[in-house]
Amino acid sequence: MSDSAVRNLTALFSRIAEAMESAEDRLSDLDGAIGDADHGISMALGFKAVVAELSHPRHDLSSASAVMNVVAIAFLNAVGASIGPLYATAFRQAAQSLAGVQEIDRAAITIMLQAIATGIRERGKGQRGDKTMLDAWLPAAEAAALAQTRNLVGPAFWQEVVSAAEHGANATSSMVAVRGRAARVGERSLGHVDPGAASAVIILKAMAEALPAV
Numbered sequence: 001m002s003d004s005a006v007r008n009l010t011a012l013f014s015r016i017a018e019a020m021e022s023a024e025d026r027l028s029d030l031d032g033a034i035g036d037a038d039h040g041i042s043m044a045l046g047f048k049a050v051v052a053e054l055s056h057p058r059h060d061l062s063s064a065s066a067v068m069n070v071v072a073i074a075f076l077n078a079v080g081a082s083i084g085p086l087y088a089t090a091f092r093q094a095a096q097s098l099a100g101v102q103e104i105d106r107a108a109i110t111i112m113l114q115a116i117a118t119g120i121r122e123r124g125k126g127q128r129g130d131k132t133m134l135d136a137w138l139p140a141a142e143a144a145a146l147a148q149t150r151n152l153v154g155p156a157f158w159q160e161v162v163s164a165a166e167h168g169a170n171a172t173s174s175m176v177a178v179r180g181r182a183a184r185v186g187e188r189s190l191g192h193v194d195p196g197a198a199s200a201v202i203i204l205k206a207m208a209e210a211l212p213a214v
């Protein structure tokens with residue numbers, strides 16, 4: 001039984017859901033510039049559903065891994081758009097990466113971020129520079145691994161992770177989308193931050209707020 005890990009993760013997803021609700025309009029506006037303006041709605045809906053499912057007594061929440069499996073299914077059931085399967089795969093991979101983990105410490109966060117980034121990359125068959133959320137997730141995962149080897153802890157660790165994600169997300173405004181709905185507008189996607197990269201930054205900031213002492 002890993003009570004503290006389970007508590008940490010459920011608190012984390014509550015924080016993400018709050019942050020996503022606050023950012024809903026901004027994310028949908030970003031999506032409106034290059035897509036169908038539903039990204040904020042999808043993300044807010046998805047994490048709201050995650051929080052609801054995590055409070056449901058029918059679920060096995062006996063480990064960090066079990067929590068992440070519930071998160072994956074809840075997100076997938078709530079979000080039909082392409083973002084649903086992408087994050088569901090990411091969270092399922094995160095569940096596997098957390099098998100046996102008793103504590104959400106810096107090492108657990110690092111393997112979880114790597115699993116999320118890998119899950120999204122494999123599911124979406126994308127790469128950096130495609131102007132997607134991978135442009136935030138991949139540098140964030142790399143920064144976490146590097147910060148861990150440099151033995152940075154707490155706020156110093158998160159500072160590296162969040163700023164790598166922000167830098168990656170900001171860089172998407174000078175990219176032309178080659179994947180997803182934004183690819184249809186081609187060159188017109190220039191000058192706009194990818195909404196998926198922007199919401200990835202929101203998730204990572206919420207992680208830093210919910211788990212400051214890793």
Ligand SMILES: [Mg+2]
Pocket residue numbers: 031035036037038039081181
């Ligand atoms: Mg959209």
